[in-house]
Amino acid sequence: MTILPDLSDLIIEQVSITNDVMITVRAASPMVPCPCCGTLSRRVQSRYTRTLRDLPVSGRYTHLIVHVRRFFCQESTCIRKIFAERFPSLTLPRVKFTLRLQEMLRQMGFALGGEAGARLGRVLSIPGSSDTVLRLVKQTELPVASSPRVVGIDDWSWKRRLRYGTLICDLESRKPIDVLPDRSVESVSAWFEKYPSIEIVSRDRSSEYAAAIKKGAPQALQVADLWHIGKNLAESVSTLLARCRAEIRRGLHVQAEPSQEREEMEPVSEEERHPARSLSEEQARVARRAQKLDRYEQIIELHDQGLKAAEIASRTGISGRTVQRWLAHGSFPEARRRRRRPSLIDPYERSVLQWWHEGNRNGLQLYRELITRGYKGSSKAMYNYLATLRTPQPDSLQSIPLKLRRRKSVPLLPPPLENFSAQRATWLFVCQPEKLDQIQQEELMRILQASPSAETAYSLAQGFMQMIREHTGQPLDSWLNSVEESHLPELKSFARGIQHDKAAVLAGLTLSWSQGPLEGHVNRLKLIKRSMYGRAKLPLLRARVLHVAEKEPARATILAG
Ligand SMILES: [Zn+2]
Numbered sequence: 001m002t003i004l005p006d007l008s009d010l011i012i013e014q015v016s017i018t019n020d021v022m023i024t025v026r027a028a029s030p031m032v033p034c035p036c037c038g039t040l041s042r043r044v045q046s047r048y049t050r051t052l053r054d055l056p057v058s059g060r061y062t063h064l065i066v067h068v069r070r071f072f073c074q075e076s077t078c079i080r081k082i083f084a085e086r087f088p089s090l091t092l093p094r095v096k097f098t099l100r101l102q103e104m105l106r107q108m109g110f111a112l113g114g115e116a117g118a119r120l121g122r123v124l125s126i127p128g129s130s131d132t133v134l135r136l137v138k139q140t141e142l143p144v145a146s147s148p149r150v151v152g153i154d155d156w157s158w159k160r161r162l163r164y165g166t167l168i169c170d171l172e173s174r175k176p177i178d179v180l181p182d183r184s185v186e187s188v189s190a191w192f193e194k195y196p197s198i199e200i201v202s203r204d205r206s207s208e209y210a211a212a213i214k215k216g217a218p219q220a221l222q223v224a225d226l227w228h229i230g231k232n233l234a235e236s237v238s239t240l241l242a243r244c245r246a247e248i249r250r251g252l253h254v255q256a257e258p259s260q261e262r263e264e265m266e267p268v269s270e271e272e273r274h275p276a277r278s279l280s281e282e283q284a285r286v287a288r289r290a291q292k293l294d295r296y297e298q299i300i301e302l303h304d305q306g307l308k309a310a311e312i313a314s315r316t317g318i319s320g321r322t323v324q325r326w327l328a329h330g331s332f333p334e335a336r337r338r339r340r341r342p343s344l345i346d347p348y349e350r351s352v353l354q355w356w357h358e359g360n361r362n363g364l365q366l367y368r369e370l371i372t373r374g375y376k377g378s379s380k381a382m383y384n385y386l387a388t389l390r391t392p393q394p395d396s397l398q399s400i401p402l403k404l405r406r407r408k409s410v411p412l413l414p415p416p417l418e419n420f421s422a423q424r425a426t427w428l429f430v431c432q433p434e435k436l437d438q439i440q441q442e443e444l445m446r447i448l449q450a451s452p453s454a455e456t457a458y459s460l461a462q463g464f465m466q467m468i469r470e471h472t473g474q475p476l477d478s479w480l481n482s483v484e485e486s487h488l489p490e491l492k493s494f495a496r497g498i499q500h501d502k503a504a505v506l507a508g509l510t511l512s513w514s515q516g517p518l519e520g521h522v523n524r525l526k527l528i529k530r531s532m533y534g535r536a537k538l539p540l541l542r543a544r545v546l547h548v549a550e551k552e553p554a555r556a557t558i559l560a561g
Helices: 099-112 114-123 130-139 185-193 207-216 226-243 245-255 269-273 279-304 309-316 320-329 346-357 363-372 379-389 422-430 438-450 452-470 476-484 489-500 502-510 516-531 538-546
Strands: 010-017 021-027 044-057 060-072 082-084 150-159 163-170 175-180 200-203 221-224
Touching: 010 060, 021 044, 044 099, 099 114, 099 130, 114 130, 130 538, 150 516, 163 185, 163 516, 175 185, 175 516, 175 538, 185 207, 200 207, 207 221, 221 226, 221 502, 226 245, 226 279, 226 422, 226 452, 226 489, 226 502, 245 279, 245 438, 245 452, 279 309, 279 320, 309 320, 346 363, 346 379, 363 379, 422 438, 422 452, 438 452, 452 476, 452 489, 476 489, 476 502, 489 502, 516 538
Parallel strands: 021 060, 150 200, 200 221
Antiparallel strands: 010 021, 044 060, 060 082, 150 163, 163 175
16 A cells, blocks of 8 residues: 555546545546447546545545546447546545545454544544445445355343344354344244255354254254263352252261351351342352251251250351351251441442442542532541452452451351362362372362262263263263263253253264354454443444454364363
8 A cells, every 4th residue: 555545547636635634636538438338438428526535645635636627428328428537446436535545444443433434534534434345344245154074153132131132153254244133943944945055053062053054954863962062060069069068068067077166147248239149159159058958957966866055056066156047047047148238328339339440549539529429428538448349369468457357248268178160170070080189189089088979079070071082982881871870950950851862962072063163253242342332233243253354263262071
């Protein structure tokens, strides 16, 4: 690209540089062909000027002032009597931008969208409104999938857990081929009907996709994606471990010295702050309740056997006071959420949270900002509030006043055996044993020794993971039989899912196609969707997703099982 556009067939008459750069040009050739019949003409009828915007020169807006001639057509039979000369290397008829400026705007539109593209353009002295940028993107012809042979299909959420769309990729070229507005059987099968060339479809475990592919591409072999199968297995193991938590913990207690009972009813300030729980927080809460219920039942059992509170306390290791309180309660004492007193900071909570998450954590600055917004409370109240936003990190605890430290529900130095979490243990269960370090191996051993259910689950989970790792489906049947004999409902339900989808699972275990390329494109789609501030409409989103610039090969993320 040169400083000036291709002016080889033009004569530069004048260049003036003020705030903007103005370049006056005219055509060099005395004869011009009629666009209709092609006959050369030299009879000029009239002249006018056309102004074109071009790429900036050294950060200045640049205008090309083109002297255009109108000609009489010399061919008497031609329907055009008069025509204006054209500049095909420079621009298109009736367009106010040069070709290379249009191309630049188009690329900015694909990369950033209309609004952000135009905004960047203004900074770089590239003219073009957001409407222009969007129009250029929409006018671009998208690559058409001719006859894909192997495709992958996955969903992505339009709106978290409410609406889903579908992304389809060619797994051989690793490029996206289409974006569908939903994941219904109707629209997905309709899409597949258009491509009889498809031989193999890699998909997740959803029965909707399975049905849609069967309907729209009955000729295709369905391959269940291994990563998704592994994920399903891990989820089942996690549920199982959460259920067996009481058993495992009891086992761990027996192994370890029965430690002094920790107070059960701890304040849960973090949970009050964030009522919408993450899955792991919810899991932790369920686990705490399960452990407590387990102890409660133990107390009641001993009580029914006629033991006194003090004896129960000494046998179970639960404090005498807790035993008395629970017995007096008459039923299982559910943990009560502590209600927070209303505070002057409440109306500003949203703003403070926002600043905090943006990284603006200077207390004094926040306090001044609050005052300007009408906050009437003390700075101390604000600091107290800020302290509840901190997650306790072992090394940052020192900086939090002791009084606040006590409010945390996480013990300061948890003994390793008490630190059992189903999520972490799940990873120990599905990970290749050789990849665990010494500490992890010991932790795993303790869990397995503590619970027979966990031990069975471990050998089954490893058996399945081995099939995944070794790319073999041969042991699948015997594996399914072992699960059937295991009395582990979580794994049985996983096995039922496999049984139901067996052909695809076997194909997944033995063929080497994976959703890897799709994963990368789904992430890219999400990024584009977010950059459109939730106002993404399908045609534009689709255009931006499918437009993979030639220079930028689709980056694929391959997730290891
Ligand atoms: Zn003509």
